[in-house]
Amino acid sequence: xxxxxxxxxxxxxxxxxxxxxxxxxxxxxxxxxxxxxxxxxxxxxxxxxxxxxxxxxxxxxxxxxxxxxxxxxxxxxxxxxxxxxxxxxxxxxxxxxxxxxxxxxxxxxxxxxxxxxxxxxxxxxxxxxxxxxxxxxxxxxxxxxxxxxxxxxxxxxxxxxxxxxxxxxxxxxxxxxxxxxxxxxxxxxxxxxxxxxxxxxxxxxxxxxxxxxxxxxxxxxxxxxxxxxxxxxxxxxxxxxxxxxxxxxxxxxxxxxxxxxxxxxxxxxxxxxxxxxxxxxxxxxxxxxxxxxxxxxxxxxxxxxxxxxxxxxxxxxxxxxxxxxxxxxxxxxxxxxxxxxxxxxxxxxxxxxxxxxxxxxxxxxxxxxxxxxxxxxxxxxxxx
Amino acid sequence: xxxxxxxxxxxxxxxxxxxxxxxxxxxxxxxxxxxxxxxxxxxxxxxxxxxxxxxxxxxxxxxxxxxxxxxxxxxxxxxxxxxxxxxxxxxxxxxx
Numbered sequence: 091x092x093x094x095x096x097x098x099x100x101x102x103x104x105x106x107x108x109x110x111x112x113x114x115x116x117x118x119x120x121x122x123x124x125x126x127x128x129x130x131x132x133x134x135x136x137x138x139x140x141x142x143x144x145x146x147x148x149x150x151x152x153x154x155x156x157x158x159x160x161x162x163x164x165x166x167x168x169x170x171x172x173x174x175x176x177x178x179x180x181x182x183x184x185x186x187x188x189x190x191x192x193x194x195x196x197x198x199x200x201x202x203x204x205x206x207x208x209x210x211x212x213x214x215x216x217x218x219x220x221x222x223x224x225x226x227x228x229x230x231x232x233x234x235x236x237x238x239x240x241x242x243x244x245x246x247x248x249x250x251x252x253x254x255x256x257x258x259x260x261x262x263x264x265x266x267x268x269x270x271x272x273x274x275x276x277x278x279x280x281x282x283x284x285x286x287x288x289x290x291x292x293x294x295x296x297x298x299x300x301x302x303x304x305x306x307x308x309x310x311x312x313x314x315x316x317x318x319x320x321x322x323x324x325x326x327x328x329x330x331x332x333x334x335x336x337x338x339x340x341x342x343x344x345x346x347x348x349x350x351x352x353x354x355x356x357x358x359x360x361x362x363x364x365x366x367x368x369x370x371x372x373x374x375x376x377x378x379x380x381x382x383x384x385x386x387x388x389x390x391x392x393x394x395x396x397x398x399x400x401x402x403x404x405x406x407x408x409x410x411x412x413x414x415x416x417x418x419x420x421x422x423x424x425x426x427x428x429x430x431x432x433x434x435x436x437x438x439x440x441x442x443x444x445x446x447x448x449x450x451x452x453x454x455x456x457x458x459x460x461x462x463x464x465x466x467x468x469x470x471x472x473x474x
Numbered sequence: 475x476x477x478x479x480x481x482x483x484x485x486x487x488x489x490x491x492x493x494x495x496x497x498x499x500x501x502x503x504x505x506x507x508x509x510x511x512x513x514x515x516x517x518x519x520x521x522x523x524x525x526x527x528x529x530x531x532x533x534x535x536x537x538x539x540x541x542x543x544x545x546x547x548x549x550x551x552x553x554x555x556x557x558x559x560x561x562x563x564x565x566x567x568x569x570x
Contacts, residue, residue, distance in 0.1 A: 105478075235531060284535070291532025323532045408478050413505035413556065419480040420513075426477050442514035442525075444536065449508050459549055 107407040109258040109356040113137040114428035115222045116290075116326035117234050118352040121362060122250050123217045126151050131175055133166035137221050138355045141208070142166035144186075146173040152186030153208035153219050159190070214240035215248060216364075218329075219352075224431055232290065234325050239346055239366050246378050248348075249365045249386040253393060257400045259328070259351050259359040263425055265396070266294050266324065267416030269447065281317075281449045285417055287424040288442040293323040313338040313372075327428040328352060344368040345385060363389050417445040486554065488513055491547050495539030498522040502544055504555045510544060 118136070120143065126132050132143040133156065140156040142165040154175065156166045163179030170176070174183040174191050183192045188207030190199045209220040209227055214237045220228045239245035255262070265271065269283045282297040299317040315338055322332035332347035348364035365385050369378040409418055420443045427439035488501035488511065498521035501513040519525055528534035547553045 286532060286535070288532055288534075289530075293532045295535065321533070325532070408481075411480065411482055413482060413509075417480075417511065419477060420511075423477045437516060441516060442512075442519060444510070444512040444514075446511075446536070447509045463549055463551070 102410055103408075104404060104406050105408040106405045109260075109405065110429050111356060112223045112429060113221055113353050114327035115224070115432070116232070116328060116428055117211065117218045117220055117228065118328050119234075119348070119350040119362060120153075120217045120219060120352065121252060122248060122364075123151060123212050123215055126217055129170050131166045131168055131170060133164075135354045136219070136352050136360075138353075140164070140166065141219075142168075142175060143217070144170050144175045146170065146175075146186050148173055150186055151210055151212060151217050153210050154184060154186070154188055155206040157205075158182055158184070159203060159205050160193075216240075216348075226432070232326065234329055235331065237331060237346055237366075239344070239368055244369050245366045246369065246382045247366070249382045251363050251386060251390055253361045253390075253397070254354070254358060255351075255361050255397055255400060256358045257403075258357055258405060259353050260405075260422070260425065261400045261403075262349075262351055262359070262361060262396070263292075263324070263327070264418060264421065266292050266322075266330075267418050267421045267445070269296075269416045270414070271396075280447070283416075283447040285421070285445040286442065287417075287420060289440050290326050290427070291323045292421060292424055293321070295322075296320045313340060322347070322349070327425065341370070341372045343370070343373055343381065345382070347385075347389065361393060363393065365389065417443065420445070486556075489553055491540075491544055491553060493522065493537070493540045494543045494546075495537075496521055496523050498525075498537075498540065500540065502547070502553050504548055504553055507548070507555055510541075512540070512544070 120126070120134060120136070126143045127145045127149075129145060134141040134143050134153070141153055142156040143151060143153050145151050147170075152175075154165060156164050158165055158177040158179060160177065160182050161179055163177040163182075165175050165177055165184060168176050168178045171183060174185050176183050181194050182190055183194070184205060185191045186207065188205045190203035190205075193199055211218040211220070211234070213234065218234060222228075240248070267285055269280060280296050280298045282295070284293075284295040286293040286295075297317065297319050315336060318334060318336050320332055320334045322330055322334075324330045328351050330349040332349065334345045334347050336343040336345070345365060345367045348362065350362040350364075351359045353359045363386065365382050367373070367378045367382040367385065369375060373381060409415075411418060423439055424443070427435045482505070483503070486503065488503040490499055491502045492499045498514075498518040500515075500518050503511045505511075514522075514525075522537050522540065524537040524539060525534060544553060548555050
């Protein structure tokens with residue numbers, strides 16, 4: 091039974107607040123590098139701006155502000171010429187370092203012919219950009235860990251998808267602590283759940299059993315799915331790596347899920363999902379590819395359900411939580427570090443916080459021990 | 475964007491616990507026998523032997539000595555545990 095205290099009978103007001111006007115400091119994944127490596131300029135709307143992504147002749151992927159500093163032409167409608175992107179308006183040539191290299195009809199490039207260039211990083215087949223409202227380069231210790239399977243032959247290629255979501259990106263980050271939605275959205279039955287926030291990482295560990303009511307019984311000859319273990323960390327504000335293992339009778343299937351996003355503006359973002367699956371003797375070649383595609387479809391279905399919620403819900407800065415909810419406020423305190431200047435990051439934003447739920451612990455045994463302890467104490471405190 | 479206070483902490487705040495192994499002091503709260511929250515500070519991080527030996531990539535799961543300390547503190551009544559899982563938070567009676 092849920093108790094209601096009539097002394098606190100006022101209507102609870104939702105405080106929606108405004109979405110932040112600045113964008114998070116950190117590495118943001120723009121997707122598969124191969125998508126951009128075709129010698130053509132690509133338009134990317136991110137961080138409230140229009141960007142151009144292009145591969146220069148030297149093979150590098152570059153990210154610049156899309157608007158030419160000359161007369162405002164859109165470089166993402168231009169042409170790659172050698173190592174430069176040429177503006178479609180007057181053919182001004184811009185290098186990946188943001189400097190104007192030449193103006194074909196002029197003897198000299200004017201002073202201050204420099205545009206905004208983003209620091210980029212390519213690893214594991216993915217393109218990242220560094221965003222920092224203060225304009226500083228990424229510190230050496232702010233990195234995205236390498237994903238071992240992404241470059242190995244015994245793993246599948248990425249199954250990748252991108253979706254535009256019309257709400258502030260805090261909604262997707264909130265999912266880190268939302269234990270209950272695993273049951274409702276992902277048809278999983280968590281038996282162990284843990285969040286760890288520390289420094290620039292926010293981790294979610296989950297062990298679950300498949301829900302017998304949501305899963306077809308194994309066909310004869312096929313192994314029965316027993317459960318799964320998921321260890322997922324946000325490395326910075328937007329890139330989550332999830333080591334997800336499915337436990338079957340007699341074998342494990344290992345996969346890596348990526349859940350990443352970058353903001354388009356304060357009220358929309360691009361949501362990415364990526365999957366790779368390890369090939370094994372039990373799951374060789376094409377079977378692993380099929381498994382990765384199947385998982386990709388499953389994740390997209392989950393995203394679609396999330397998106398249905400997000401596009402109709404309100405922003406809420408003061409969620410009213412019950413004891414069974416996860417640490418929403420502590421997660422947001424961690425997330426806040428990416429929206430303030432480095433000098434304003436407080437210890438509370440980065441100090442370690444743990445939230446653990448372990449349903450496998452023997453609760454009844456604990457209760458019994460408590461009763462015994464209390465009885466013992468009562469007996470001890472009685473005057474002799 | 476100021477992050478607000480967790481409404482649950484207003485009703486039942488975290489309580490200090492010192493690890494029996496190394497003395498690291500953390501703030502602890504339990505919403506049930508199965509749930510535990512632990513707030514560390516920099517000093518506790520520097521004191522904890524297992525944390526100091528652990529990885530720095532967000533994958534240090536837990537200090538086992540601290541886990542045992544907290545479990546015992548709950549049994550001893552030093553960390554309150556709501557009695558009725560579905561009711562309002564109440565505390566285990568303190569030692570007289």
